[in-house]
Amino acid sequence: GNSVTQMEGPVTLSEEAFLTINCTYTATGYPSLFWYVQYPGEGLQLLLKATKADDKGSNKGFEATYRKETTSFHLEKGSVQVSDSAVYFCALSDSGGGADGLTFGKGTHLIIQP
Amino acid sequence: GAGVSQSPSNKVTEKGKDVELRCDPISGHTALYWYRQRLGQGLEFLIYFQGNSAPDKSGLPSDRFSAERTGESVSTLTIQRTQQEDSAVYLCASSFRTSATYEQYFGPGTRLTVT
Numbered sequence: 327g328n329s330v331t332q333m334e335g336p337v338t339l340s341e342e343a344f345l346t347i348n349c350t351y352t353a354t355g356y357p358s359l360f361w362y363v364q365y366p367g368e369g370l371q372l373l374l375k376a377t378k379a380d381d382k383g384s385n386k387g388f389e390a391t392y393r394k395e396t397t398s399f400h401l402e403k404g405s406v407q408v409s410d411s412a413v414y415f416c417a418l419s420d421s422g423g424g425a426d427g428l429t430f431g432k433g434t435h436l437i438i439q440p
Numbered sequence: 441g442a443g444v445s446q447s448p449s450n451k452v453t454e455k456g457k458d459v460e461l462r463c464d465p466i467s468g469h470t471a472l473y474w475y476r477q478r479l480g481q482g483l484e485f486l487i488y489f490q491g492n493s494a495p496d497k498s499g500l501p502s503d504r505f506s507a508e509r510t511g512e513s514v515s516t517l518t519i520q521r522t523q524q525e526d527s528a529v530y531l532c533a534s535s536f537r538t539s540a541t542y543e544q545y546f547g548p549g550t551r552l553t554v555t
Binding site for chain 2: 362369428430
């Protein structure tokens with residue numbers, strides 16, 4: 327079956343530090359890959375996505391590249407801010423994002439200190 | 441416009457009681473999804489609706505769980521004879537269509553505690 331593995335944290339960084347949150351996946355087909363973010367007191371929201379190999383998703387300074395050869399979709403940001411503190415979820419869809427729902431990792435709690 | 445709403449936001453119930461969780465999707469969204477997040481776990485996909493049809497119910501954890509949707513609007517997730525392992529946050533999401541092209545928009549969740 328499908329699965330997503332990501333570092334669980336908490337990950338604590340200082341403001342302006344470089345961020346990497348690792349995500350690897352197992353899927354039977356050719357999945358679409360997603361990063362969702364949950365800010366404190368808010369619902370899950372899509373951060374970025376990539377639907378085929380070598381695609382790069384980007385949003386709000388975050389980037390992730392779909393690497394089929396390493397089955398990875400690591401999230402990066404060059405300079406984090408306190409407002410980036412949140413829980414980040416890596417997810418995949420193996421059937422176009424709908425019919426089987428999304429398979430999520432356990433989430434990575436990111437804490438950015440001023 | 442309004443996002444996905446869920447009610448109640450919190451529910452505490454005694455073991456063995458039935459509970460009903462409600463989801464109001466974004467207007468015009470034909471696809472609706474239910475997920476469960478137990479403490480320390482990732483989100484677990486339960487069921488999806490395209491319109492009011494749920495083609496695959498195999499993700500529901502047991503036959504105590506059922507879900508319905510009225511047309512392309514409200515959905516209810518019912519848990520009968522609740523057990524302590526049912527304690528979790530239940531999340532609902534909706535999207536325009538069932539495709540990775542369309543973003544899933546999540547509600548704030550219902551936190552269910554079974555005592």
